[in-house]
Amino acid sequence: MTYMRVTERSISTRVLNNLQGNVSRLEELQVRLSGGKQLARPSDSPAGTTSALSLRSDIRTQEQYLRNADDGLGWLGTIDTALTSANSQVNRARELVLQGMSSGAGGSVSARTALATEIEHIRDSLIGVANTTYLGRPVFGGAASGSLAYDENGTHLGQGGEVLRTIGDNTKIAVNSDGEKVFGTGDTQLFKVLTDIADHLRNDPSALGGDLGRLDTAIDAMQTEVADVGARYNRVTQMRDTADARILSLKTQLSDIEDIDLPKTITELTLQQTAYQAALAATARVVQPSLVDFLK
Amino acid sequence: MSTFSGISTALSALYAQRQALDVTGQNVANANTEGYTRQRVDMNAVGGAVTPARYSTTDGIGSGVTVSGVTRMRDAFLESRGQIEHAKYAYLAGQEEIHARVEEVFNEPSDTGIQSQLSDYWNAWHDVVNQPGDLAARAQLLQRGGTVADSLRSADDALDSLWNSTLTQVDSLVTEVNTAADTISQLNKAIVRATAAGLPANELADERDGLVLRLAELTGATSKSLDNGAVDVYLGGAKLVEGAAFRELKVAGAGSMRDVMADPSNPVALQWKDTGADAGVTSGQLASSLHSLNTVLPEYTARLDEVAGRLAATVNTQHARGYDLNGAAGGDFFTATTGTAITAATITVGIGDPAKVAASSVAPTPRTDGDGNPLPPTGNLDAGNADALAELATAAGGPDRYYREAVTALGVASQAAQRRTAIQATVAQNNDAQRAAQSGVSLDEEMANMLLYQRAYQAASQVINTINSTFDSLFGMIRG
Numbered sequence: 004m005t006y007m008r009v010t011e012r013s014i015s016t017r018v019l020n021n022l023q024g025n026v027s028r029l030e031e032l033q034v035r036l037s038g039g040k041q042l043a044r045p046s047d048s049p050a051g052t053t054s055a056l057s058l059r060s061d062i063r064t065q066e067q068y069l070r071n072a073d074d075g076l077g078w079l080g081t082i083d084t085a086l087t088s089a090n091s092q093v094n095r096a097r098e099l100v101l102q103g104m105s106s107g108a109g110g111s112v113s114a115r116t117a118l119a120t121e122i123e124h125i126r127d128s129l130i131g132v133a134n135t136t137y138l139g140r141p142v143f144g145g146a147a148s149g150s151l152a153y154d155e156n157g158t159h160l161g162q163g164g165e166v167l168r169t170i171g172d173n174t175k176i177a178v179n180s181d182g183e184k185v186f187g188t189g190d191t192q193l194f195k196v197l198t199d200i201a202d203h204l205r206n207d208p209s210a211l212g213g214d215l216g217r218l219d220t221a222i223d224a225m226q227t228e229v230a231d232v233g234a235r236y237n238r239v240t241q242m243r244d245t246a247d248a249r250i251l252s253l254k255t256q257l258s259d260i261e262d263i264d265l266p267k268t269i270t271e272l273t274l275q276q277t278a279y280q281a282a283l284a285a286t287a288r289v290v291q292p293s294l295v296d297f298l299k
Numbered sequence: 300m301s302t303f304s305g306i307s308t309a310l311s312a313l314y315a316q317r318q319a320l321d322v323t324g325q326n327v328a329n330a331n332t333e334g335y336t337r338q339r340v341d342m343n344a345v346g347g348a349v350t351p352a353r354y355s356t357t358d359g360i361g362s363g364v365t366v367s368g369v370t371r372m373r374d375a376f377l378e379s380r381g382q383i384e385h386a387k388y389a390y391l392a393g394q395e396e397i398h399a400r401v402e403e404v405f406n407e408p409s410d411t412g413i414q415s416q417l418s419d420y421w422n423a424w425h426d427v428v429n430q431p432g433d434l435a436a437r438a439q440l441l442q443r444g445g446t447v448a449d450s451l452r453s454a455d456d457a458l459d460s461l462w463n464s465t466l467t468q469v470d471s472l473v474t475e476v477n478t479a480a481d482t483i484s485q486l487n488k489a490i491v492r493a494t495a496a497g498l499p500a501n502e503l504a505d506e507r508d509g510l511v512l513r514l515a516e517l518t519g520a521t522s523k524s525l526d527n528g529a530v531d532v533y534l535g536g537a538k539l540v541e542g543a544a545f546r547e548l549k550v551a552g553a554g555s556m557r558d559v560m561a562d563p564s565n566p567v568a569l570q571w572k573d574t575g576a577d578a579g580v581t582s583g584q585l586a587s588s589l590h591s592l593n594t595v596l597p598e599y600t601a602r603l604d605e606v607a608g609r610l611a612a613t614v615n616t617q618h619a620r621g622y623d624l625n626g627a628a629g630g631d632f633f634t635a636t637t638g639t640a641i642t643a644a645t646i647t648v649g650i651g652d653p654a655k656v657a658a659s660s661v662a663p664t665p666r667t668d669g670d671g672n673p674l675p676p677t678g679n680l681d682a683g684n685a686d687a688l689a690e691l692a693t694a695a696g697g698p699d700r701y702y703r704e705a706v707t708a709l710g711v712a713s714q715a716a717q718r719r720t721a722i723q724a725t726v727a728q729n730n731d732a733q734r735a736a737q738s739g740v741s742l743d744e745e746m747a748n749m750l751l752y753q754r755a756y757q758a759a760s761q762v763i764n765t766i767n768s769t770f771d772s773l774f775g776m777i778r779g
Contacts, residue, residue, distance in 0.1 A: 011330060012739035016732045044402045045710025046717060053707045055408040060699060063418035064692065067425045074429040140432060146661055146681035148432065148624075162679055164661060167686060169425065172693075175686070261408065294746040 011293075018286050025279045032272045035263050042261045051260045058257040065250045068170050072243035075168040078178035079236040082142050085135040086185070086229045092132070093222050096125045096197060100218060103204045104211045112205075119204035126197035130157055133186060133194075143182035152182050157194025159183060170242040176235060185228045186221070193221040304362055305766045311363030312759035315342050318366050319752045323745050330740040334509040336371040337740045338501055343367045369499045374737045375524065378508065381730050382515035382522065386582040388727040389516040391720040393587025394595070397465070398713035401599050404457040407706045413454065413606070414706075416447045417699050421692035424685050427658050431682040432624070437653035444632065448646045451607050455600060455643035462556040462596045466567065469588045473548050473569065476517050476585070479510045480532065480545040486510070487529040488543040494528035504528070514539070518548075519582025535579020537571070547572040557644075559597050566593035595712075602705040603643035607633075610698035611641040613691050621657030621684025626676030629657025629684070658685035 035041055045052040103118045133143050133153045144152035144161035152161045165177035186193040196217045203210040319340040329335040346361045406412045423440040430436040486507040493500035511532060514520045520534045525542070532540040539546055552567040553559045559566055567589060569578040580586045611633035618629040634649030635641045650656060660683030663676035691697050 008736045008741070010736050010739035010741040010744075013732045013736035016728070016735045020728045020732075042408065044399075044713075045405070045407060045706050046398070046402060046713035047710075049707050049710030049714060052408055052710045053703055056414045056703045056706060059408060059410070060414060060418045060692070063415070063422060067422040070422075071425055071429060138430065138433075140680060146659065146679040148678055148680050162661070162664075162681075164681060167683070168429065169686060169689065294743040298746060298750070 022279075022282055022286065025275070025282050029272070029275050029279055032268060032275055036268050036272060039263060040261050041263045041268075048260075055257060055260050058253050058260070062250055062253045062257065064172075065246045065253065068246040069243060069250070071168045072170045072239050072246065075170060075176060075178040075239045076236065076243070078137050078142060078166065078168075079232055079239060081135060081137040082180050082232050083229070083236060085132050085142065086180075086225065086232060089129055089132045089185075090222075090225060090229065092125050092129055093193070093218075093225065096122055096200070097215070097218055097222065099125075100200055100204075100211060100215050103200075103208060104215065106208075115204045115208065119201040122197055122201045122204065126157070126194055126201070127155075129186075129197070130155065130194060133182060142179055143185060145179060145181060153186075153194070157192070157198065159186075159188075159192075168239075170239055171245060174242060176239060176242075178235070178239070180228055180232060185225055187224050191217050191220045191224075193218075193225070196221055303766075306763055308361075308363035309759045309762040309766070311345065311365060312762075313756060315340070315364045315366050316752045316756040316759065320749065320756070322369055323749050323752065326740045327742065327745050330742055330745075334505050334512075335740070336373050336501065336505050336508075336738040338369050339372055341367045341370055369501060371501045371504060372738055373508075374734070377730065377734050377737055378512075379521065381727075381734055382512060382520070383582075384723070384727040384730045385512060385516045386519035388720070388723045389584040390519070390582050390587040390590075391716065391723045393584050394590065395713075395716040395720040397461075397587070397591040397595055398709070398716045400461055401458070401595070401709060402713055404454050404461070404599075405706055405709060413447065413450050414699070414702060416443070416450050417610075417702065418692065419443050420447050421689050424689035427656060427685040428682040428689060431658045431680045431685065434653045437656045437658075440656060441648055441650060441653060444648045447610070448607075448633065448648055451603060451610075451643045451646050455603055458596055458600045458603070459556055459644075462592060465588050465591050465596070466550075466554075469550055469567070469569075469585060469592070472517055472585055472588070473550055476514060476539075477547045479514050479517075480540050480547070483507055483510050483514070483530070483532060483540045484543050484545040487540065490528040491542070500528065515583065517583050518578075518580050518585050535577075535581065537579070548578055551575075556592075556597055556600060559593055560601060563593075563597075599705070599709065600643065602701075602708075606698045606702045606705065607643040607646040608641055609696070609701055611646060613694060613697055614688060617684065617688050617691065618657050620660065620687075622659045622661070622663060622678055623657045624654040624678040626663030626678040627655075630655065632656075656685075658682045660684040660687065 034043075042048055042051050042055060099118050099122055103115055106114060130153050134151050135142055136150065139150065141147070141150065141152035141161065145166065146164045147160060147162040149160055153159055159182055161182045163181055163183065165181075166179035167175045168178050169175050187196075190196075196214060200211065200214045200218070203214055319342070322338050322340050326337050342364050343366075344361050345363045345365050347359050407414060409415065420440075420443040423436075423443040426436045427440050486503050490500045490503050490507065493503070507530065511520070511522045511530060514532060515522075518534055518539075520532050520539055522530045522532050524530050529542050530540070531538055531542065537546075548569050549572045550567065551570045553562070553565055569580050569585060569589065570576060571578055580589065611631075614632045618632045621629045623629060631649045633641060633646055635645040636647045637645055659679050659681040661679055661681040663678055666674040666676060668674050692699055694700075
């Protein structure tokens with residue numbers, strides 16, 4: 004029977020290789036533990052890296068959706084407040100028209116003139132409401148670059164179109180209200196109706212009946228828009244909550260992929276330390292004795 | 300048979316055992332010398348005269364021992380396997396190293412890598428959607444676009460300097476190869492002379508074999524021993540060292556990474572200095588460096604170029620469809636610092652004025668002055684185009700997806716290199732241990748041998764003593 008030849012050098016080569024292997028595993032675990040990441044470079048897990056990159060990108064996108072939604076809520080909230088105020092003023096105007104009509108042509112001119120003046124004040128105040136701005140932009144002006152949606156005569160200066168906010172994947176929502184939809188166009192445009200009413204109160208009370216009809220059309224249009232804005236506000240709020248929940252879930256997933264499992268890693272580290280110490284102790288025992296020790 | 304031949308027999312034993320002790324001493328002294336091969340004294344028994352001659356008689360008993368040589372205990376098969384395994388290991392370790400360096404350049408996954416910066420850039424478009432008229436939001440967009448372009452350029456720069464430092468390394472390694480080949484040829488000459496003169500040249504041979512192994516690590520060269528004691532070193536079928544002659548290598552081909560990418564048919568190559576023919580280095584550290592120079596680094600640079608190209612192409616195409624704050628159509632968002640080709644090395648933001656970001660998708664209304672003459676158009680605060688640009692983040696074929704694919708491909712390649720290196724390291728280390736077992740010095744063995752030689756020396760002395768006392772009694776009879 005022959006034995007494989009073993010020399011001090013072959014023993015120390017093997018022992019050193021094994022010790023090196025032990026130390027490098029120990030180092031790897033310590034690096035992971037101190038860095039808190041099990042995925043520090045693409046080669047640690049190519050598949051995990053793909054997911055980690057996508058998840059990071061998704062998280063940032065969702066965070067942007069949150070910002071977009073917050074901005075949308077600002078727009079819609081501003082519009083809602085403006086329309087609520089406009090609504091009460093328009094209702095007051097309607098009462099005034101009814102007053103003017105009930106007194107009819109026989110009523111006192113000065114009383115009707117007073118009504119007309121109040122209507123004109125309401126109209127000016129409504130134009131002010133129609134020029135409500137959010138962060139410097141008129142919310143009823145669409146894409147127009149000016150700071151006013153209506154001039155003092157009630158002429159529309161805005162540009163149609165929707166101001167869109169992306170608040171979710173493939174979800175865009177208009178956060179403005181088109182001035183022409185809210186305040187009407189042509190003969191039923193609110194400011195023109197109010198101008199006509201003021202004129203008729205002074206000069207031609209008999210035409211007020213027709214004016215009332217036109218005013219009602221304008222009020223209806225406005226109320227439809229109020230309901231619509233409220234619905235959109237709710238939708239943005241819901242999408243915002245969705246994005247919030249999604250960020251939480253994405254961050255959990257990212258942490259699962261990238262971060263170390265602390266108890267597991269600490270256990271592994273302890274095991275590895277024990278293994279290293281055992282290897283050192285064994286090496287010290289194995290390499291020491293030699294024939295030299297026994298030849299006297 | 301001479302009367303005194305017994306004494307000369309014992310004397311030959313004294314010489315031989317002492318020489319054996321000397322060699323044992325040399326072995327023990329070099330127990331920890333790197334590359335030292337243990338030596339053994341070959342002893343031969345000297346036979347008696349077998350051809351009878353006149354006046355000469357023989358009793359057929361031999362006349363002692365002679366040392367026929369001192370041999371290096373080396374396993375030629377393990378040695379040549381060692382050369383091959385070391386060359387493979389050097390190649391794979393080089394590949395692992397270069398991939399690790401490229402991974403450092405990409406620095407993913409992180410919150411500061413190019414992926415995160417691209418995300419920030421697309422988000423900046425969303426902010427412009429939210430505030431189309433706000434110059435601050437537009438300026439931020441330009442800054443973020445600039446950050447992406449800067450990162451692409453600095454990654455390209457890092458790969459480029461990696462390429463240059465690898466080429467410098469190749470230069471110095473080639474010098475090392477040439478020096479080693481020179482030294483081997485000189486050692487060959489000395490060894491052949493010593494062998495011819497019948498002198499042992501084991502230490503020279505050890506030094507030469509160490510250099511041959513280093514050549515194998517560098518170039519994947521293999522060696523063949525000759526009867527006269529010299530070795531020939533082969534590289535790609537040609538002889539790098541032939542006896543006392545050697546050939547030199549030189550670095551030829553492309554001088555920069557962009558040259559390699561522009562003309563792949565003229566890569567960096569190792570050629571014979573005398574003929575200019577390709578040296579055929581396919582293994583070892585130099586082959587790994589050549590592979591890094593000609594394939595690995597250009598590949599990842601090309602991928603970065605593709606990211607930059609796709610970013611510029613998709614953004615510029617969409618940007619041109621929109622209108623800026625002044626009502627003018629959008630220009631190129633990304634441009635090249637030099638030339639027209641937009642690559643990772645040249646990409647930069649071409650817009651300096653935040654107002655020139657074409658966020659609107661609504662064409663401006665034509666304006667005229669009082670006389671009906673056209674006036675310059677004015678822009679609007681529509682943000683449809685900015686919105687379309689923000690959506691490019693998830694576009695199929697867009698830069699983000701391509702970038703992620705590139706990082707994943709890098710991860711896979713790097714992981715494969717690491718695993719192959721780990722396996723090859725085990726193979727090479729086992730071979731080293733086997734070689735150390737075969738040719739290394741075992742102190743136990745030397746101690747045992749020492750005892751043997753010591754005892755044999757003592758016994759031979761005793762033989763002389765005994766013969767001497769025999770003669771004493773004979774001479775005593777004469778005197779008596």
